[in-house]
């Protein structure tokens with residue numbers, strides 16, 4: 001016998017279920033008067049540095065049907081590639097947003113600024129990207145993915161995470177497509193031929 | 202030489218539910234078929250939003266009263282739910298935001314898409330939140346939710362449960378799970394509980410009745426600890442990690 005390690009096991013995940021809105025966006029679900037506002041609806045202060053962007057998209061199941069009961073959270077750095085909480089971060093960039101997919105048409109929408117390149121562990125830059133986390137009824141463990149910017153081909157080609165993906169044919173599933181007005185379209189496919197790359201980080 | 206966090210412990214996916222769990226039917230068309238791409242965490246996952254107590258209202262951690270009319274309270278067995286948010290190294294996590302939601306004592310949710318015939322409680326909303334203290338402790342008051350039927354198999358029922366959403370210190374620690382109640386026979390019948398591969402793992406989601414923490418003539422207490430992924434602490438000799 002040997003000594004026992006003091007390690008604990010992570011609590012196992014369970015689905016967020018169909019009523020995730022009650023807990024995470026109660027005002028959106030019609031439960032008003034408990035919290036002043038739903039967390040994560042405002043991502044910027046008065047004077048953030050950087051280009052304003054809107055990210056729009058849907059979460060689609062294996063039949064191509066948009067989920068109308070999903071919830072997404074995003075996390076990103078400021079325009080200089082510094083995360084909120086780190087030294088020198090832009091105080092008007094909160095970095096974190098939360099949005100349910102619309103109960104009628106299944107769309108989500110985030111309004112924020114475009115992040116800068118963030119340093120990887122080895123000091124090389126990662127291309128500008130936004131971390132996405134998706135939960136819903138039928139999703140047993142929250143899904144992590146990233147949205148990169150399709151209009152940053154050079155930075156994307158050098159990105160250490162994108163480079164290590166074996167099936168390069170799938171890399172376009174991680175690209176937010178510019179619509180020309182600061183809007184990026186980012187549909188997330190849970191399944192099917194266009195299945196989005198998800199990360200085990 | 203500096204002691205700096207160097208990323209998250211790798212997640213043990215065999216301990217969590219698989220994406221595709223056919224007895225839980227909704228997972229069939231909502232589960233990715235490809236394996237997730239493994240990568241060590243980067244600054245993008247090692248950092249995360251920080252929440253401070255100024256977001257909290259005075260009744261956020263009191264579901265018995267936070268939706269009730271003046272002088273009223275929610276119907277149902279009054280309980281205290283308390284515990285700690287820890288990481289895999291056993292460290293209590295301070296300032297962790299814990300958000301909870303649940304059905305009322307009859308098993309009915311206050312939600313547009315909910316159609317169970319059990320009635321709404323006019324004094325129960327079903328959401329609450331709390332931020333852990335310096336040692337990772339949290340506590341809230343609520344009523345014990347009821348079990349409820351749900352459309353899956355012809356006669357599937359959820360055991361009484363409270364949904365939990367937890368933020369640690371890294372966005373990569375983000376977790377949603379559910380708390381069950383000691384002694385509930387419905388736990389072992391439920392296809393959603395059954396997505397968790399082992400009985401050992403399921404038992405970590407069953408809160409223990411704690412009569413010592415009970416407030417006599419008021420509320421019983423259940424203890425529920427939550428464990429998030431650990432953050433590696435390593436000594437580095439040369440290159441810093443950007444944190």
Ligand SMILES: [Fe+2]
Pocket residue numbers: 017303304359362364
């Ligand atoms: Fe539930």
